[in-house]
Amino acid sequence: MPIWFDEREYAVVRAAVDRLIPPFEDHPGAVACGATDYVDGLLGAFLVDPPRVFAGGPFSGRHGGDAGFARFTPLTKHQELAWRTRIEGSLGIPEREFNGPVVGLQERYRAGIAALGADFGDLDGNEQDHRLAAAPGFKTLLYEHACEGTYGAPEYGGNRDARAWAAIRFPGDIQPRGYTDEEVSGRD
Amino acid sequence: MTTDCDAVIVGTGPAGSTVADVLTAAGWSVIMLEKGANRLLALEPPFQGLGDITNDEVKFVRRWFLGPDPFLEPRTYRRAETDGERLLTGEVNNLPSTVGGGGFHADGKLPRFREVDFHARSELGPIDGADIVDWPLDYDEMEPYYAAAENLIGVAGDHTGNPFASWRSNPYPMPPGPDMFCAIVTGEAAVGRGLHPYRAPTGANSVEYDGRPACNNCGFCAYFGCPIEAKGDPIAPLRNALRTGRCEIRPESYVVSVEVDGSGKVARGVRYLDVDGVEHEVRARHVVLGAGAFETPRLLLRSGIGNSSDNVGRYLMYHFQTYTLGLFPFRLHAYRGRAVTHLHDDFLVPDADALAAARSAGLPYFRGGIVEHGGAGFPLLEAVHTGPGVHHSRTMLHSPMRDHMGAFTIQGEDLPQRSNRIDLDPKIQDVWGSAAGRVTYEPHRHEIAASRHWAPILESVMKDAGATHAFSVTSPPLAGEPGADTPFMAPVSRHIMGTTRMGPDPRTSVCDPWQHLHDVDNVLVADSSVFPTSTGYGPTLTIVALALRAARALAGLPPLRSQRPAQPAGGVGPPPQPAPD
Numbered sequence: 131m132p133i134w135f136d137e138r139e140y141a142v143v144r145a146a147v148d149r150l151i152p153p154f155e156d157h158p159g160a161v162a163c164g165a166t167d168y169v170d171g172l173l174g175a176f177l178v179d180p181p182r183v184f185a186g187g188p189f190s191g192r193h194g195g196d197a198g199f200a201r202f203t204p205l206t207k208h209q210e211l212a213w214r215t216r217i218e219g220s221l222g223i224p225e226r227e228f229n230g231p232v233v234g235l236q237e238r239y240r241a242g243i244a245a246l247g248a249d250f251g252d253l254d255g256n257e258q259d260h261r262l263a264a265a266p267g268f269k270t271l272l273y274e275h276a277c278e279g280t281y282g283a284p285e286y287g288g289n290r291d292a293r294a295w296a297a298i299r300f301p302g303d304i305q306p307r308g309y310t311d312e313e314v315s316g317r318d
Numbered sequence: 319m320t321t322d323c324d325a326v327i328v329g330t331g332p333a334g335s336t337v338a339d340v341l342t343a344a345g346w347s348v349i350m351l352e353k354g355a356n357r358l359l360a361l362e363p364p365f366q367g368l369g370d371i372t373n374d375e376v377k378f379v380r381r382w383f384l385g386p387d388p389f390l391e392p393r394t395y396r397r398a399e400t401d402g403e404r405l406l407t408g409e410v411n412n413l414p415s416t417v418g419g420g421g422f423h424a425d426g427k428l429p430r431f432r433e434v435d436f437h438a439r440s441e442l443g444p445i446d447g448a449d450i451v452d453w454p455l456d457y458d459e460m461e462p463y464y465a466a467a468e469n470l471i472g473v474a475g476d477h478t479g480n481p482f483a484s485w486r487s488n489p490y491p492m493p494p495g496p497d498m499f500c501a502i503v504t505g506e507a508a509v510g511r512g513l514h515p516y517r518a519p520t521g522a523n524s525v526e527y528d529g530r531p532a533c534n535n536c537g538f539c540a541y542f543g544c545p546i547e548a549k550g551d552p553i554a555p556l557r558n559a560l561r562t563g564r565c566e567i568r569p570e571s572y573v574v575s576v577e578v579d580g581s582g583k584v585a586r587g588v589r590y591l592d593v594d595g596v597e598h599e600v601r602a603r604h605v606v607l608g609a610g611a612f613e614t615p616r617l618l619l620r621s622g623i624g625n626s627s628d629n630v631g632r633y634l635m636y637h638f639q640t641y642t643l644g645l646f647p648f649r650l651h652a653y654r655g656r657a658v659t660h661l662h663d664d665f666l667v668p669d670a671d672a673l674a675a676a677r678s679a680g681l682p683y684f685r686g687g688i689v690e691h692g693g694a695g696f697p698l699l700e701a702v703h704t705g706p707g708v709h710h711s712r713t714m715l716h717s718p719m720r721d722h723m724g725a726f727t728i729q730g731e732d733l734p735q736r737s738n739r740i741d742l743d744p745k746i747q748d749v750w751g752s753a754a755g756r757v758t759y760e761p762h763r764h765e766i767a768a769s770r771h772w773a774p775i776l777e778s779v780m781k782d783a784g785a786t787h788a789f790s791v792t793s794p795p796l797a798g799e800p801g802a803d804t805p806f807m808a809p810v811s812r813h814i815m816g817t818t819r820m821g822p823d824p825r826t827s828v829c830d831p832w833q834h835l836h837d838v839d840n841v842l843v844a845d846s847s848v849f850p851t852s853t854g855y856g857p858t859l860t861i862v863a864l865a866l867r868a869a870r871a872l873a874g875l876p877p878l879r880s881q882r883p884a885q886p887a888g889g890v891g892p893p894p895q896p897a898p899d
Contacts, residue, residue, distance in 0.1 A: 149706075149707075150706035150707070150710070151706065151710050151711060152707075152708055152710075152711055153711065154708060154711035154712050154715070155711075155712070155715060156715060157711035157712075157714060157715050159711060183381060184377050184381065184383050185372065185374055185376070185377055186369070186370075186372075187369045187370055187371060187372035187374070187545065188367070188369040188370075188371060188372055188545045188546075189372070189545070190372075190373075198369060198372075199372065199374065203370060206355045206570065206593070207570075207593055207594075208355075208387070208390050208570070208593070208749060209355075209387070211390070211749070212387045212389045212390050215389060216389060228747050228748075228749060228751065229392065229407075229746055229747060232389075269706070273702075273705075273706045274702055276706075277698055277701035277702050278376055278380055278698060280701065281375075281697040281698050281701050282375060282376040282380070282698060283374050283375070283376055283377075286376055294697075295697070297714075297715060298697060298714050298715060298717060298721075299649075299717070299721065300653065300696075300697050300720075300721075302373070303372065303373030303374060303536075303538075304373060304536045304537070305372070305373050305534075305536050305538075305545045305546065306534070306545075306546065307534070308533075308534025308535050308536045309534070309535040309536070309537070309654040309655070310535070311495075311496035311535070313535070313651075313654055314496045314497070314498055314499065314535045314654045314655040315496050315497050315498065315499055315502065316499060317499060317648070318648075318649050318651055
């Protein structure tokens with residue numbers, strides 16, 4: 131269940147990230163990794179407390195230690211100002227507009243989804259590529275988020291079960307295990 | 319005058335933390351003001367880590383966990399005044415805005431400078447269009463402070479490995495850590511081309527040291543921070559200072575100005591804003607600025623002090639970075655280990671070919687810098703640069719730009735030019751309402767000529783090492799080359815130097831040879847702002863060594879001394895210097 135998108139918006143974003151990072155051989159692709167949920171979690175970061183902006187620590191539990199990444203870190207006052215402004219936009223609030231108005235990610239997604247069209251998921255690949263190319267700013271934004279949601283830590287909602295890391299042969303976070311001297315110096 | 323402390327220190331990075339350590343050990347009370355938040359260590363005994371430092375690329379690289387967040391603290395950039403007010407706004411050379419400062423995220427390569435670096439003007443001579451000057455001190459005076467800095471931070475290294483190294487009074491306090499596979503491969507090829515790679519002196523423990531564990535090779539060094547405290551900079555000096563009970567650290571405290579008395583020649587303290595925007599004043603006998611070579615001149619400019627020579631912010635230097643990238647048919651797994659484990663210094667000592675290339679470029683000589691033998695970055699960086707579509711997923715599986723990529727980085731010497739500067743942007747502000755810092759910077763043709771000479775040599779080394787393709791790019795990108803007119807136009811170097819250069823003459827320098835402002839004697843600049851030249855070595859160990867020297871003098875402690883050995887300690891002895899012309 132998405133926390134910020136409605137079902138229709140979620141479907142458009144899902145189809146778009148699938149086109150940007152598709153499955154290929156052992157690569158599961160952005161959708162199977164949960165990149166759509168990553169974006170949904172970012173746009174709805176302030177719907178939970180503490181906000182889902184910075185995963186905690188010091189370890190994830192994947193290589194020993196406890197699952198500290200899952201306990202998100204409370205934001206400082208300035209971090210909250212920055213991330214609320216980045217996500218919600220400045221909305222005419224003076225303390226967010228010291229260098230002028232800021233268009234937030236939520237608004238950019240609403241506009242971008244509208245530009246791709248409600249029927250985006252039903253189009254063939256070529257037509258999807260045309261629609262994405264006609265919205266270059268949104269395509270770049272969505273692509274960067276698709277990357278974060280595919281290859282970032284799973285605690286942010288994407289990279290489900292660390293599947294992308296397994297596919298690209300990257301162990302991800304490795305503390306407190308680390309690597310042995312032989313693993314550092316030897317040929318694989 | 320009643321005071322709140324003996325010294326107020328602005329900034330908690332390598333410079334400020336070193337000064338705090340020395341002064342508190344000498345019995346002084348200090349208050350440290352840091353604009354960023356505290357993620358490093360508890361400020362109450364036993365000052366343990368906070369658990370915020372993690373192997374998390376989203377948090378540290380994509381979301382600016384350590385700051386500066388470019389929304390809160392934007393910086394601006396232009397190449398020259400003819401570009402107008404600015405070409406870009408956002409991230410420019412951002413060092414962490416957090417307790418620990420630039421030491422927090424550095425990967426801890428801690429080389430010393432060489433003897434010639436302190437008198438390049440006298441030994442190598444001037445170059446048109448640059449203001450090369452000698453430092454007001456020499457290597458022999460610096461040597462005991464280098465040794466003390468290595469012991470304070472905890473540096474692992476091999477004192478016999480680098481034939482270009484200047485003399486030293488002691489071995490490193492720890493042996494080197496394990497060699498990274500990629501550096502073994504490129505190092506062997508470099509030897510085959512007559513170069514002299516050696517194990518990089520690194521501020522990461524190879525054995526337990528100072529109560530902190532050995533590094534376990536997790537690989538998340540640069541841009542992150544050490545989750546297990548195996549990296550001594552800057553946690554070691556900060557914890558030392560806190561343990562005296564005479565050091566108070568106030569995070570999220572933004573210094574607005576240095577305050578001077580009616581004469582304008584004596585500082586009485588600083589004004590700062592706390593996290594709620596409430597203004598406070600700290601009165602102190604001495605003011606120490608360790609905010610880094612970007613923020614220190616910015617603070618002086620907005621305070622209106624120290625600038626009778628009109629040199630505050632000028633002579634801004636980076637390292638001109640040349641990256642030679644090689645694509646290998648086998649995996650290099652450079653994500654394991656200390657980011658970089660080998661360096662070579664050959665390009666700091668130009669040979670006959672380099673001198674000939676310099677002369678054909680109309681220069682009497684040029685110098686490059688240390689060459690780091692490393693690999694590529696982490697998957698998110700690779701992914702963003704791979705681009706979307708079916709080729710994305712295919713490319714990421716094969717990983718040409720990460721797991722198969724070797725990388726040399728030349729930290730090329732950047733000559734001091736008066737027109738390269740930091741000043742106050744006329745329009746853009748930070749979240750506290752102060753004018754943003756603005757960079758105006760173009761490289762000198764010296765840097766470009768040196769890069770063009772040595773990049774093809776490194777490409778040959780890459781191919782000898784087994785790379786099927788090798789190519790080079792620079793930061794900043796040169797006019798007409800990819801990236802030149804994009805958001806990547808600003809130098810990405812985090813080595814920032816020279817904006818309040820020190821020297822004996824108040825007409826041509828901002829700080830005196832003991833790093834006090836010529837104009838306001840009880841203000842000490844402790845960071846790389848005072849560097850007269852950039853050399854081609856990472857600046858951090860020299861920042862710490864200079865801060866030790868200046869802080870000991872401030873506290874009235876006797877200077878450290880060391881004895882130059884009769885015979886050079888290093889392997890084959892120092893090679894000859896090039897003739898100036």
